[in-house]
Amino acid sequence: MAGQEQRRRRHRVVLFPLPFQGHVTPMLQLAALLHSRGLAVTVLHTAFNAPDPARHPELAFVPIHEALPDEVTCPGADIARQLLALNTACEAPFRDALASLLLLRGRRGQDQDQGSVACAVVDGQCYAAVDAAAQLGVPVLALRTDSAATFRTMLAFPRLRDAGYEMLDELVPDLEPLRVRDLIRVDGSDADALCGFIARVAGAVRSSASGVVVNTFEGIEAPELAKIRRELSLPVFAVGPLHLMSRAPAEQTTLRAPDGGCLAWLDTRPPRSVLYVSLGSVATVGHAAFEEMAWGLAGSGVPFLWVVRPGLVAGGEEEAPPPLPDGFSEEIKNRGKIVTWAPQREVLAHAAIGAFWTHCGWNSTLESVCEGVPMLVQPCFADQTVNARYVTHVWGVGMEVGEVIERGIVAEAVAKVMVGEEGARMRERAHRLKMEASAATSLSIDSLIHYISSLPTAN
Structure with a gap:
């Protein structure tokens, strides 16, 4: 067992969360889970809504030194445009930071035996980073912090866009029980920008991802997970509920101070x-x-x-x-x-x-x-x-x-x-x-760990 963990430590996983609370939390929960299973973990992150490394001494944190336009950080910004601008601003800094990790076995403050990069786990909304990791030759897994049902609607987006549904209460074929009114929307947001964002997210998974990690469990979304696997022909790991699986204290992952x-x-x-x-x-x-x-x-x-x-x-x-x-x-x-x-x-x-x-x-x-x-x-x-x-x-x-x-x-x-x-x-x-x-088992996490451990390291 000790030998197996030692071999895993030679595999480092690089994580990159979308810098918002609902995305940072499950990514850090996954990071804690991967580390507890013997993998070395490095978290690349933006300065905007940066996690606190002091709360996670077992993980390595590396800022990507991005320069974000005001439309990303401004409260009340159009969400679709915000996500498009965030992707554009982070693409080159993320690529540079990941490339540096590929060149260096260790960094200042890190042990030299922390392992070489085996893969990246990137928030699925960060489509530019998914593409950038693949371009560097790093196997990349897209973490879906939403439901499997939501991810299916994103994959179906080209078909839905061309169908021209007009009746809000009409059931969407193959996405029942969703009605047209239940599909992803952002009221007040630029419709073309939202469509462009969803298309890029789905496209990056299809063209660049080696697999998908979803914060859900088979007991609640088995039909949706099965359909995603058939459609993508990629490994799909249902690793949730992450907050139960990781057992990471809630205060470690929150960006706000709660009133106890x-x-x-x-x-x-x-x-x-x-x-x-x-x-x-x-x-x-x-x-x-x-x-x-x-x-x-x-x-x-x-x-x-x-x-x-x-x-x-x-x-x-x-x-x-x-x-x-x-x-x-x-x-x-x-x-x-x-x-x-x-x-x-x-x-x-x-x-x-x-x-x-x-x-x-x-x-x-x-x-x-x-x-x-x-x-x-x-x-x-x-x-x-x-x-x-x-x-x-x-x-x-x-x-x-x-x-x-x-x-x-x-x-x-x-x-x-x-x-x-x-x-x-x-x-x-x-x-x-x-x-x-x-009753959700750790079988999917075990499969994910086995998958990562079987990958050849990229450096």
Whole structure:
């Protein structure tokens, strides 16, 4: 066994995350998992939203020294254009940094026996880096931090673009149960830029990737994974749920400091009595929708923990959370708890949590599934509509808040998911999914490790 680990240490994996919270977190979870299995790991990263190396002493971190235009770092930027500009700006710095690793067996501060580069694992949205790694002769695996279902819609994009669907409620052939309205979208974003981005992502996987790594598990997405394997004829490793598999502490991977005091507040609440509300680290809502959310929560009569982070309201202050509506704090008194960020995994695992009002980002969806918590879904953009449709119509563990965020509708939806019969049925199905997530084996990770270990090193 020691000899096997020693041989693995001669294989180094180079990782490159997209520099946003929902992408950095699973990439670092994968990094911890690969290292725990005996592989040397180097993380190339941008200065923008850089991870903290002090939290990961077992990993090597190398900045790529990129120069990002304002449209990448500016809050409220068009997301499609932001991702296109990020790819363009990072392509050459990433290539140079990876080329340097290929030339040097060791770097200052690294042991010489840390191993030679066997492959790169690049966030699948970083299509330029996927292509650059392949051009350098490095086998590259695309990490999908979204669901297998979402990735299938990206692969199907050329067909969907040419089909010219017009009816929003029409089911998309071969992508059921998705309707046209559930396909990836970014409201307000440049449509041509979004189409160009998706086409580049799918094209890079088809032309340059040696395989795909997906943060999911067979028990929840086996049909989608099987279809991806047939379509790409590439190795596809379902390595999730990564936050369960890696066991990396949540505080190691977050870019925001959570308010741990909310856990003590939850300790004072009865089991399954509290609604947890969080729309993630990037999604925004309009000012009117924010006020309707607030008064809907107040009118529901249900205790709640609400993450109101800076930048949550579109066009609002980016450095401070939006102000609560006049009279709201007095109305909820001790029934509601407001924080700017929460230790989400610990919150969802807390006995007091009865349901999760979520934007349906994939990390949040997986974390809720793994804790058996039913969901109230309010997808905002990108893959969230795909995830929400699967939550509500495939797995049956959630219900929609409603297309229009209005206080009366909100209060009714909250009551249904928390105390209604429909909520109880969703909770039973969520518990079954939790058992499947807990039973997810390490076989796919073992296959991934074997695959990487079998590769000849590139230097």
